[in-house]
Each structure stands twice: as structure tokens, then as C-alpha cells.
Amino acid sequence: MRYAIYFCPAxxxxxxxxGRDWLAASTDAPELPGISMERRDALLANARRYGWHATIRAPFTLAADVVYDDVRRAVAAVARDCASFELSLRIERLASFLALRPxxxxxxxxxxAATCLEALEPLRASRPNAAQDRRGASLDAAELVLxxxxxxxxxxxxxxxxxxxxxPATESEEQVMRQWLEPRVAELPLTRVDALSICHEAxxxxxxELLERIPLCAPGMDRTS
Structure with missing residues (x-):
């Protein structure tokens, strides 16, 4: 079982x-001219599996003596100390794939993300073979250290x-996806990042799956500054 800490919008x-419209199941998914249903499902498969989210702490396995309540307490402590905030979003190519970015x-x-990373690090099982697991991922020296x-x-x-x-998609596929996404993204109001979501992979x-959504503290109450 792995846990992850995400921002999952309400x-x-x-x-x-x-997110619900874009990642809808095959029968309800948006029509993308020139992209078959099978290809669309392949393009969206991982996004559907991981769910509509922004990663705060990437998936990790718990250390042997750690239980879910330990994760919840650590995340709740971060949420008490970190204030919610607003940001605008736009479509960008991030590495080799399309993403919504600030x-x-x-x-x-x-x-x-840094506060959450350090708070949860004592709960994570070590990965002595992490570098081997990522072979072929084109990581630079700094990323290998991390x-x-x-x-x-x-x-x-x-x-x-x-x-x-x-x-990752072809240039023509990206253009088709952008045609569906861009007018809808342009209409989005400012997004308030207001909670940390604990999710798990059984x-x-x-x-x-979403287990719990823990609100961040109100602006002006941030104790990490």
C-alpha cells in the first residue's frame, strides 16, 4: 500500500x-476529433488512475512501524501551520506531457510541498534501490541525489x-486536447489551494482513492513564515 498527499479540488x-469532465469514463469522456476512443483512453489512463490532483508529496510506502494515524497526524500538523493560497492556472507542456500549471x-x-516532504520523511520506508528503479529516467545529478x-x-x-x-502525446494530439481544454481553463476563477488530501493505493x-481532506489554516495564520 502506498500513500500520497495531494491537493484535490473540492x-x-x-x-x-x-477534472471530472476531462477524466470521465469512456462513455462520458469528451469527444476529441481525430483521436479514437482507445487512444484517448490510453492518453488519460494514468491521470485517471492517480486522480484529479496536484501532487504535494509523491506516493510513498510506510515504514514497518508506521500506521495511517501517524500519517494523518503529520499531515494535520502541516495543515495547521500552512495557510491556504490562491493561484491562476494555465495549460503548459511539462517535460513531455500536458499539465495545468500556475x-x-x-x-x-x-x-x-517542502514542509509536507520533511514532515512525512520519518514515516517513509527507505528505498535503497531507488536509483535502479528509475534507470532510464534521464535524471540529472541533482535529481539523483534527491x-x-x-x-x-x-x-x-x-x-x-x-x-x-x-x-505524452503527438503534436497534433496536443492541439486537439488544447482545443477542448483552453476555453474551459480560461474560464476558471482563481483556484484556492485550501486543503491537503490523503490518498492511497491499496x-x-x-x-x-481519497481517504481524507484536511483543511489548511486561514491566510494570515501561517506559522511557517
Whole structure:
């Protein structure tokens, strides 16, 4: 079993609705001209499995003596100390895939992710073979160091707040997806990152499920500054 800490927008928000529409099951999924249903499902498969979210702490396995209540207490402590914040979102290519990214890279997402990373690190099972597991991933020297230290390379200064929209696609496929997404993303109000969601993967390959959504503290109450 693995746990992850995400920002999952509430269902009654515009961003939550966008995610439900975009990642809907095959029969309800958006029509993408020129992209077959099978290809669309392949492009969205991982995004559907991991759920509509922005990663705060990437999936990790608990150490042998750690239980869920330990995770919950650690996340609740982070939430008490970190204030909610707002950001705008836009479509970008991140590495090789389409994603929703902040219009401006601010300090708030980075600080929240770093605080959560350090708070949960004592609860994580070590991964002595992490570098071997990531062979072929084209990591640079700094990312390899982070991988060995935290079990995941895209943390701290390599962290990028984002919502994954699809797997790597061809240029023409990206254009079709953008045609559906861009007018809807343009209509989004500012997104308030207002909670940390604890999600889990019961068995390898299973879809991640939301266990609990823990609100961040109100703006002005941040104790990490």
C-alpha cells in the first residue's frame, strides 16, 4: 500500500468539475476529433488512475512501524501551520506531457510541498534501490541525489506544482486536447489551494482513492513564515 498527499479540488469548485469532465469514463469522456476512443483512453489512463490532483508529496510506502494515524497526524500538523493560497492556472507542456500549471511560480506551493516532504520523511520506508528503479529516467545529478535522499527526484527546487492532463502525446494530439481544454481553463476563477488530501493505493496498479481532506489554516495564520 502506498500513500500520497495531494491537493484535490473540492467537487463543488470549477476546477473540480473540469477534472471530472476531462477524466470521465469512456462513455462520458469528451469527444476529441481525430483521436479514437482507445487512444484517448490510453492518453488519460494514468491521470485517471492517480486522480484529479496536484501532487504535494509523491506516493510513498510506510515504514514497518508506521500506521495511517501517524500519517494523518503529520499531515494535520502541516495543515495547521500552512495557510491556504490562491493561484491562476494555465495549460503548459511539462517535460513531455500536458499539465495545468500556475500562471506564476510563487513561493506558496513550493513551501507547502517542502514542509509536507520533511514532515512525512520519518514515516517513509527507505528505498535503497531507488536509483535502479528509475534507470532510464534521464535524471540529472541533482535529481539523483534527491531520489536517493527522499525516494523521489522531483522535490524541493525540482518540485513543480501541476495537474497532469495526459500522457505524452503527438503534436497534433496536443492541439486537439488544447482545443477542448483552453476555453474551459480560461474560464476558471482563481483556484484556492485550501486543503491537503490523503490518498492511497491499496495494491500496485490500483486507482488512488481519497481517504481524507484536511483543511489548511486561514491566510494570515501561517506559522511557517
Amino acid at each position: 467537487n463543488d469548485t470549477a476546477l473540480g468539475q473540469l 500562471g506564476v511560480d510563487g513561493a506558496a506551493p513550493q513551501k507547502l 531520489l536517493q535522499r527522499y525516494g523521489y527526484p522531483y522535490v524541493l527546487d525540482r518540485y513543480r506544482f501541476h495537474f497532469t492532463l495526459s500522457a 495494491a500496485p496498479g490500483d486507482a488512488f
